[in-house]
Amino acid sequence: MADPASFPSSPFLAQALAAKPENAPSIKTVRTEAQAAKVASDFEAFFLGQIMQGLFAGLDDGGPFGGGPGEKAFSSLLHEEYAKIFAKTGGIGLAGPLKAEIIRLQGIESASRNGEDS
Numbered sequence: 001m002a003d004p005a006s007f008p009s010s011p012f013l014a015q016a017l018a019a020k021p022e023n024a025p026s027i028k029t030v031r032t033e034a035q036a037a038k039v040a041s042d043f044e045a046f047f048l049g050q051i052m053q054g055l056f057a058g059l060d061d062g063g064p065f066g067g068g069p070g071e072k073a074f075s076s077l078l079h080e081e082y083a084k085i086f087a088k089t090g091g092i093g094l095a096g097p098l099k100a101e102i103i104r105l106q107g108i109e110s111a112s113r114n115g116e117d118s
Contacts, residue, residue: 030106033099040098044091049076049083 025042029035053076087095102108 027102027106030102031108033103033108036099036102036106036108037095040095040102041087041091043098044094045080045084045087047083047094048086048091049080052079052083 024046025039027036027039030039056075056079086092
């Protein structure tokens with residue numbers, strides 16, 4: 001188990017979360033339920049990519065088949081692709097609740113709220 005003292009402080013964590021990376025999904029242009037579903041799925045993939053980068057950061061990349069500088073340059077792209085695949089195959093269950101929240105925040109009329117099946 002990790003030492004709690006090694007975790008970032010709350011103000012640091014809040015600042016890091018508030019700093020939006022350029023490739024993070026945004027809900028600013030969402031106007032339809034389909035767009036909300038896409039952004040929710042994209043966010044789940046983005047989130048999983050961030051988690052994967054942290055998971056792989058502690059692995060030893062040396063040894064006889066270590067990738068060297070090339071591996072370091074392209075590992076983040078590999079983690080992003082892994083995360084996209086995980087999100088497309090069901091992910092960790094974030095996309096559904098995120099879609100519902102995006103629809104609520106954007107004031108989109110949902111087909112499921114109208115009694116229709118989506």
